[in-house]
Amino acid sequence: MNEWSKVRAPTKGAAHAIGGYSAGCLEGGAALPLAGTGFRVARPERNRVFGHPILIALLRELGLETKKLRLPPLVIGDLSQPRGGPAPTGHASHQSGLDVDVWFLPPAGKTTVSMVDAARAQPVARFDAAIARLLELFASQTQVERLFVNPVLKRALCERAGDEPHRAWLHKVRPWWGHDDHFHVRLSCPPDSPACLAQAALPPGDGCGELDWWFNAKAQEDRAREHQSYSARVGAAATLPEGCGAVLAAP
Numbered sequence: 619m620n621e622w623s624k625v626r627a628p629t630k631g632a633a634h635a636i637g638g639y640s641a642g643c644l645e646g647g648a649a650l651p652l653a654g655t656g657f658r659v660a661r662p663e664r665n666r667v668f669g670h671p672i673l674i675a676l677l678r679e680l681g682l683e684t685k686k687l688r689l690p691p692l693v694i695g696d697l698s699q700p701r702g703g704p705a706p707t708g709h710a711s712h713q714s715g716l717d718v719d720v721w722f723l724p725p726a727g728k729t730t731v732s733m734v735d736a737a738r739a740q741p742v743a744r745f746d747a748a749i750a751r752l753l754e755l756f757a758s759q760t761q762v763e764r765l766f767v768n769p770v771l772k773r774a775l776c777e778r779a780g781d782e783p784h785r786a787w788l789h790k791v792r793p794w795w796g797h798d799d800h801f802h803v804r805l806s807c808p809p810d811s812p813a814c815l816a817q818a819a820l821p822p823g824d825g826c827g828e829l830d831w832w833f834n835a836k837a838q839e840d841r842a843r844e845h846q847s848y849s850a851r852v853g854a855a856a857t858l859p860e861g862c863g864a865v866l867a868a869p
Protein backbone atom coordinates (compact mmCIF):
# COMPACT_ATOMS: atom_id res chain seq x y z
CA MET A 619 0.00 0.00 0.00
CA ASN A 620 1.02 3.60 -0.49
CA GLU A 621 -0.89 6.80 0.27
CA TRP A 622 -2.42 6.83 -3.24
CA SER A 623 -3.66 3.26 -3.04
CA LYS A 624 -5.33 3.91 0.32
CA VAL A 625 -7.65 6.56 -1.11
CA ARG A 626 -10.96 4.93 -2.00
CA ALA A 627 -12.73 7.62 -4.03
CA PRO A 628 -11.94 10.25 -6.66
CA THR A 629 -12.06 13.98 -5.90
CA LYS A 630 -15.26 15.77 -6.85
CA GLY A 631 -15.43 18.42 -9.53
CA ALA A 632 -14.05 18.88 -13.01
CA ALA A 633 -11.73 16.26 -14.45
CA HIS A 634 -8.07 17.01 -15.04
CA ALA A 635 -5.22 14.70 -15.89
CA ILE A 636 -2.19 16.19 -14.14
CA GLY A 637 1.45 15.53 -14.97
CA GLY A 638 2.83 12.61 -16.94
CA TYR A 639 1.64 9.05 -17.47
CA SER A 640 4.35 7.79 -15.08
CA ALA A 641 4.42 10.73 -12.66
CA GLY A 642 1.00 12.25 -12.31
CA CYS A 643 -2.43 12.10 -10.80
CA LEU A 644 -6.09 12.47 -11.64
CA GLU A 645 -8.57 15.04 -10.43
CA GLY A 646 -12.31 14.42 -10.81
CA GLY A 647 -11.89 10.85 -12.05
CA ALA A 648 -14.80 8.69 -13.17
CA ALA A 649 -15.28 4.98 -12.48
CA LEU A 650 -15.81 2.38 -15.16
CA PRO A 651 -18.77 0.16 -14.21
CA LEU A 652 -17.62 -3.39 -13.50
CA ALA A 653 -19.62 -4.67 -16.45
CA GLY A 654 -21.55 -3.22 -19.35
CA THR A 655 -22.43 -3.94 -22.96
CA GLY A 656 -19.42 -5.53 -24.57
CA PHE A 657 -17.04 -5.20 -21.63
CA ARG A 658 -16.25 -6.35 -18.12
CA VAL A 659 -13.57 -5.62 -15.54
CA ALA A 660 -11.41 -8.68 -14.90
CA ARG A 661 -10.17 -7.91 -11.38
CA PRO A 662 -12.53 -5.48 -9.66
CA GLU A 663 -10.93 -6.12 -6.26
CA ARG A 664 -7.89 -4.10 -7.39
CA ASN A 665 -9.99 -0.90 -7.37
CA ARG A 666 -8.15 0.40 -10.43
CA VAL A 667 -11.19 1.24 -12.49
CA PHE A 668 -10.79 5.02 -12.49
CA GLY A 669 -9.92 7.27 -15.36
CA HIS A 670 -10.45 10.59 -17.02
CA PRO A 671 -14.11 10.65 -18.21
CA ILE A 672 -12.83 10.62 -21.80
CA LEU A 673 -11.25 7.21 -21.17
CA ILE A 674 -14.38 5.84 -19.47
CA ALA A 675 -16.58 7.07 -22.34
CA LEU A 676 -14.23 5.53 -24.89
CA LEU A 677 -14.28 2.12 -23.21
CA ARG A 678 -18.08 2.12 -23.06
CA GLU A 679 -18.27 3.12 -26.69
CA LEU A 680 -15.79 0.45 -27.76
CA GLY A 681 -17.74 -2.11 -25.75
CA LEU A 682 -20.78 -1.31 -27.90
CA GLU A 683 -18.66 -1.36 -31.03
CA THR A 684 -17.15 -4.71 -30.08
CA LYS A 685 -20.62 -6.17 -29.74
CA LYS A 686 -21.65 -4.73 -33.10
CA LEU A 687 -18.58 -6.28 -34.72
CA ARG A 688 -19.34 -9.62 -33.03
CA LEU A 689 -15.99 -9.61 -31.28
CA PRO A 690 -15.68 -11.16 -27.81
CA PRO A 691 -16.45 -8.71 -24.97
CA LEU A 692 -13.54 -6.52 -23.83
CA VAL A 693 -11.81 -7.84 -20.73
CA ILE A 694 -10.56 -4.74 -18.97
CA GLY A 695 -7.49 -4.77 -16.74
CA ASP A 696 -6.12 -1.85 -14.73
CA LEU A 697 -7.02 1.74 -15.35
CA SER A 698 -5.90 4.08 -12.53
CA GLN A 699 -6.45 4.30 -8.80
CA PRO A 700 -9.26 6.66 -7.70
CA ARG A 701 -6.96 9.68 -7.78
CA GLY A 702 -4.30 8.16 -10.00
CA GLY A 703 -0.77 8.48 -8.65
CA PRO A 704 1.82 5.74 -8.30
CA ALA A 705 0.50 2.23 -7.63
CA PRO A 706 2.33 0.09 -5.07
CA THR A 707 2.46 -2.85 -7.50
CA GLY A 708 2.31 -3.44 -11.20
CA HIS A 709 3.30 -0.61 -13.45
CA ALA A 710 4.98 2.75 -13.48
CA SER A 711 2.38 4.40 -15.67
CA HIS A 712 -1.43 4.46 -15.29
CA GLN A 713 -0.97 7.50 -13.01
CA SER A 714 -3.01 10.20 -14.70
CA GLY A 715 -6.21 8.40 -15.70
CA LEU A 716 -5.30 8.05 -19.36
CA ASP A 717 -3.93 4.47 -19.46
CA VAL A 718 -5.81 1.18 -19.56
CA ASP A 719 -4.77 -2.43 -19.96
CA VAL A 720 -6.96 -4.78 -21.98
CA TRP A 721 -6.51 -8.54 -21.74
CA PHE A 722 -6.13 -10.44 -24.99
CA LEU A 723 -8.05 -13.31 -23.37
CA PRO A 724 -9.68 -13.42 -19.93
CA PRO A 725 -7.25 -14.34 -17.13
CA ALA A 726 -8.21 -17.29 -14.93
CA GLY A 727 -7.43 -16.15 -11.40
CA LYS A 728 -3.75 -15.29 -11.36
CA THR A 729 -3.09 -17.26 -14.54
CA THR A 730 -3.00 -15.19 -17.69
CA VAL A 731 -2.94 -16.30 -21.30
CA SER A 732 0.18 -15.34 -23.23
CA MET A 733 -0.09 -14.68 -26.94
CA VAL A 734 3.63 -15.32 -27.43
CA ASP A 735 5.45 -18.60 -27.84
CA ALA A 736 8.72 -17.31 -26.38
CA ALA A 737 10.87 -20.25 -27.52
CA ARG A 738 9.90 -19.71 -31.15
CA ALA A 739 9.51 -15.94 -30.89
CA GLN A 740 6.18 -16.36 -32.67
CA PRO A 741 2.59 -15.64 -31.69
CA VAL A 742 0.46 -18.57 -30.55
CA ALA A 743 -2.42 -19.72 -32.76
CA ARG A 744 -4.95 -17.94 -30.55
CA PHE A 745 -3.50 -14.61 -31.63
CA ASP A 746 -6.00 -14.54 -34.45
CA ALA A 747 -7.75 -12.14 -36.80
CA ALA A 748 -10.31 -11.18 -34.14
CA ILE A 749 -7.54 -9.99 -31.81
CA ALA A 750 -5.87 -8.08 -34.65
CA ARG A 751 -9.24 -6.46 -35.38
CA LEU A 752 -9.55 -5.45 -31.74
CA LEU A 753 -6.12 -3.80 -31.79
CA GLU A 754 -7.04 -2.01 -35.00
CA LEU A 755 -10.26 -0.80 -33.40
CA PHE A 756 -8.40 0.76 -30.46
CA ALA A 757 -5.60 2.19 -32.59
CA SER A 758 -8.10 3.83 -34.92
CA GLN A 759 -9.61 6.01 -32.19
CA THR A 760 -8.49 9.64 -32.35
CA GLN A 761 -8.26 9.87 -28.54
CA VAL A 762 -5.75 7.01 -28.49
CA GLU A 763 -2.14 8.20 -28.62
CA ARG A 764 -0.43 4.79 -28.68
CA LEU A 765 -0.77 1.11 -27.78
CA PHE A 766 1.92 -1.19 -26.41
CA VAL A 767 2.21 -4.82 -27.46
CA ASN A 768 4.98 -7.39 -27.31
CA PRO A 769 7.46 -7.02 -30.22
CA VAL A 770 6.60 -10.54 -31.44
CA LEU A 771 2.99 -9.45 -31.80
CA LYS A 772 3.84 -6.18 -33.51
CA ARG A 773 5.94 -8.09 -36.03
CA ALA A 774 3.10 -10.54 -36.66
CA LEU A 775 0.63 -7.68 -37.19
CA CYS A 776 3.01 -6.09 -39.69
CA GLU A 777 3.41 -9.35 -41.59
CA ARG A 778 -0.31 -10.03 -41.67
CA ALA A 779 -1.09 -6.53 -42.89
CA GLY A 780 1.12 -7.22 -45.91
CA ASP A 781 0.60 -4.47 -48.44
CA GLU A 782 -3.06 -3.93 -47.68
CA PRO A 783 -3.96 -0.23 -47.83
CA HIS A 784 -5.50 -0.08 -44.33
CA ARG A 785 -2.35 -0.43 -42.31
CA ALA A 786 -1.88 3.15 -41.13
CA TRP A 787 -3.21 2.12 -37.69
CA LEU A 788 -0.02 0.13 -37.09
CA HIS A 789 1.67 3.50 -36.51
CA LYS A 790 0.21 3.67 -33.02
CA VAL A 791 1.05 0.07 -32.10
CA ARG A 792 4.40 0.20 -30.33
CA PRO A 793 6.62 -2.76 -29.39
CA TRP A 794 7.45 -3.02 -25.69
CA TRP A 795 8.66 -5.59 -23.15
CA GLY A 796 5.98 -7.83 -21.66
CA HIS A 797 2.53 -7.06 -23.06
CA ASP A 798 2.11 -10.63 -24.27
CA ASP A 799 -1.06 -11.34 -22.27
CA HIS A 800 -2.55 -7.84 -22.48
CA PHE A 801 -2.14 -4.69 -24.48
CA HIS A 802 -1.83 -1.22 -23.06
CA VAL A 803 -3.85 1.69 -24.40
CA ARG A 804 -2.73 5.28 -23.80
CA LEU A 805 -4.80 8.36 -24.56
CA SER A 806 -3.47 11.77 -25.57
CA CYS A 807 -3.68 14.63 -23.09
CA PRO A 808 -7.32 15.83 -23.11
CA PRO A 809 -7.98 19.49 -24.01
CA ASP A 810 -9.38 20.15 -20.50
CA SER A 811 -6.06 19.25 -18.84
CA PRO A 812 -3.46 22.00 -19.30
CA ALA A 813 -1.16 20.44 -16.68
CA CYS A 814 -1.08 17.09 -18.52
CA LEU A 815 2.37 16.27 -19.91
CA ALA A 816 2.42 14.71 -23.36
CA GLN A 817 5.02 12.16 -24.40
CA ALA A 818 7.37 12.84 -27.29
CA ALA A 819 5.47 12.23 -30.53
CA LEU A 820 5.76 8.86 -32.21
CA PRO A 821 8.13 8.68 -35.16
CA PRO A 822 6.28 8.76 -38.48
CA GLY A 823 5.44 5.57 -40.34
CA ASP A 824 4.10 2.19 -39.27
CA GLY A 825 7.29 1.15 -37.45
CA CYS A 826 7.32 -2.20 -39.22
CA GLY A 827 10.76 -1.57 -40.66
CA GLU A 828 12.23 -0.73 -37.23
CA LEU A 829 11.69 -3.99 -35.38
CA ASP A 830 15.10 -5.45 -36.05
CA TRP A 831 16.55 -4.15 -32.76
CA TRP A 832 14.13 -6.37 -30.82
CA PHE A 833 15.19 -9.56 -32.57
CA ASN A 834 18.74 -9.02 -33.76
CA ALA A 835 21.25 -11.16 -31.82
CA LYS A 836 23.83 -8.38 -32.08
CA ALA A 837 21.54 -6.02 -30.18
CA GLN A 838 21.21 -8.49 -27.29
CA GLU A 839 23.51 -6.56 -24.91
CA ASP A 840 21.98 -3.28 -25.88
CA ARG A 841 18.50 -4.68 -25.20
CA ALA A 842 19.56 -6.05 -21.81
CA ARG A 843 20.95 -2.66 -20.85
CA GLU A 844 17.80 -0.86 -21.98
CA HIS A 845 15.60 -3.34 -20.16
CA GLN A 846 17.57 -2.85 -16.98
CA SER A 847 17.25 0.91 -17.12
CA TYR A 848 13.54 0.56 -17.92
CA SER A 849 13.05 -1.76 -14.92
CA ALA A 850 14.91 0.70 -12.71
CA ARG A 851 12.63 3.48 -13.87
CA VAL A 852 9.56 1.35 -13.21
CA GLY A 853 10.80 0.59 -9.69
CA ALA A 854 11.80 4.15 -8.79
CA ALA A 855 9.47 6.49 -6.95
CA ALA A 856 8.33 9.26 -9.25
CA THR A 857 8.42 12.92 -8.26
CA LEU A 858 4.87 14.08 -8.76
CA PRO A 859 3.91 17.52 -10.04
CA GLU A 860 2.94 20.11 -7.45
CA GLY A 861 -0.80 19.95 -8.14
CA CYS A 862 -0.97 16.34 -7.00
CA GLY A 863 -0.48 17.18 -3.31
CA ALA A 864 -3.85 18.93 -3.26
CA VAL A 865 -5.51 16.08 -5.17
CA LEU A 866 -4.32 13.56 -2.60
CA ALA A 867 -5.31 15.74 0.36
CA ALA A 868 -8.77 16.73 -0.96
CA PRO A 869 -11.78 15.36 0.93
Ligand SMILES: [Zn+2]
Binds near residue numbers: 719
Ligand atom coordinates in the same frame (compact mmCIF):
# COMPACT_ATOMS: atom_id res chain seq x y z
ZN1 LIG B 1 -0.49 -0.93 -18.78
